[in-house]
Amino acid sequence: MLNRCFIVFTLTALGAVFLTGCRTQLGYADPQEARILSTRLGAYDLQQNAIAMIDSLLSNPVFNRKLAEQFPDGRRPVISVQGLINDTRQLNLKLDAITNSISTRLINSDKFEFMDLPANNEALLQIIADIMGGVGDEARKAQLLGMQDRPDYILTGQVQEISESDSRVSESYYKLTMRLVNLQTFKFDWAEENDIRKTQTKARFGY
Amino acid sequence: MRKCFSLFMFLCCLFLLSACQAPKSAGLATVVDLADDSSQVRFDDNRLAASLQVLGALTRHNPDGFIIAQIELQNLTQRNLPLQYHFSWFDAGGMEIYPGKRAWQQKNLHGGEIANLQAVSPYPGAARFVVYFRRIP
Numbered sequence: 378m379l380n381r382c383f384i385v386f387t388l389t390a391l392g393a394v395f396l397t398g399c400r401t402q403l404g405y406a407d408p409q410e411a412r413i414l415s416t417r418l419g420a421y422d423l424q425q426n427a428i429a430m431i432d433s434l435l436s437n438p439v440f441n442r443k444l445a446e447q448f449p450d451g452r453r454p455v456i457s458v459q460g461l462i463n464d465t466r467q468l469n470l471k472l473d474a475i476t477n478s479i480s481t482r483l484i485n486s487d488k489f490e491f492m493d494l495p496a497n498n499e500a501l502l503q504i505i506a507d508i509m510g511g512v513g514d515e516a517r518k519a520q521l522l523g524m525q526d527r528p529d530y531i532l533t534g535q536v537q538e539i540s541e542s543d544s545r546v547s548e549s550y551y552k553l554t555m556r557l558v559n560l561q562t563f564k565f566d567w568a569e570e571n572d573i574r575k576t577q578t579k580a581r582f583g584y
Numbered sequence: 585m586r587k588c589f590s591l592f593m594f595l596c597c598l599f600l601l602s603a604c605q606a607p608k609s610a611g612l613a614t615v616v617d618l619a620d621d622s623s624q625v626r627f628d629d630n631r632l633a634a635s636l637q638v639l640g641a642l643t644r645h646n647p648d649g650f651i652i653a654q655i656e657l658q659n660l661t662q663r664n665l666p667l668q669y670h671f672s673w674f675d676a677g678g679m680e681i682y683p684g685k686r687a688w689q690q691k692n693l694h695g696g697e698i699a700n701l702q703a704v705s706p707y708p709g710a711a712r713f714v715v716y717f718r719r720i721p
Contacts, residue, residue: 383590409687410719411668424687432704438654445647485682486706488648 416549416575418467418538419476426553427478429571430534434479434557435486440567447529447561456489456557457528459505465538465551472536475553479532492528505531508563518563530566531558548576611718614655616641618711629718635661638719639698649708655701655715659693666692666720671703676711690720 400583412421434440448454458480461472484491494502507517521527526565541548550572557567607638610628611612623641629706639656646652659665668688673681686706693699 407688409670409684411688411690413720421687425689428687428689432702435650436646436704438646441646441648482685482706486650487708488650 411573416540416547416577418465418470418536418549418551418573422551422573423472424474424478425573426571427475429481429488430475430553430555430569431479431482433569434483435488435566437567437569440557443559443566449561451505453488453490455492456483456527456530456532457492457494457533458483458532459494459502461533461553461555462535464535466540467538470536476532476534490532492526494528496529501527505558505560521560527560529560531560532556533558545579545581546576548574550574590680591650609718609721611716612636612638613717614638614641614715616653616715618643618651618713618715628704632717632719635659635665636667636693651705651708651710651713653703653705653713653715655694657701657717658695658698662695664692664694666690667717668720669701669718670716672714672716673705673707673710674712674714675709678712681705681707681710 383583396532409424410421412419444454458476461476463470463472480491483489486561501521504517504521508521534553537552537554539550539552551574552572554570555568556565558564559566608629611632612628613626615626621643625638637658637660639658641656642654644652644654653671655669657667668690670688671686674682675681686703689701691699691701701715703713703715
């Protein structure tokens, strides 16, 4: 009798655990937490890239020296951020998330003034693209320098992907490279790159 | 026979409870006060404390007021230790600067490796920072 009661009690307890503890759960997650779900470039990877870039931009001693030389009066330079070039296989990647994070933190750092580059400012964007591409250098530079409402710096960048795999291991390598173009000298005053490597190894047994 | 059955049921319960519980998120925290360069480490997870040692903290004040912090860590085990860490910055009044805006960063420490983790204050007026470490769930 005692034995039977014990079995019933244990089975009831197990059933209760199944029904309550292991049900599908819905809740809020920490958006800042480290997450790895696949070898594709995810939201957390973009956050990490943004942190690396901002920290470098705020603390780079070479860039700080160049800033002090160009702005001896202590004026805050005006910066604009151009959209990143997506050189990965993920065509639907929201790279604006990185540029928006970078812009927000740069504005809040009080080190830069920020100027938005409106999409309809085609003249400015075309001139910058031409200069970066080495097209009509001197005339384009003079045209840009003649513009009154323009930033001192423009931040450009590119995300690249290299993937390789064999029967068990698949690996993706992502590199974000960013450069800060000085629109007075048309030289790169700062550049930084950040690498992320993600691997997935299939189990020999199981799934 | 009855003892075996009881043991089996007990193990089943343990397995279920361990599988269904919330992931462990406690870790270590290092508090560094920039006024007197003092630092203290708080342990919330003894298992992580046995695997990870904070060797020291360095800070550098840039001419423009930004502070660069560096924490030196050592993996005390022979195996890889995948970690995530988070820097929080505070002003002189103890208020956190831009709370919750900085993501946890990941670092994979190889066995016995000594590594340096760096971060820059989000604003020139930082007076104290805290670094949290925990395992990647």
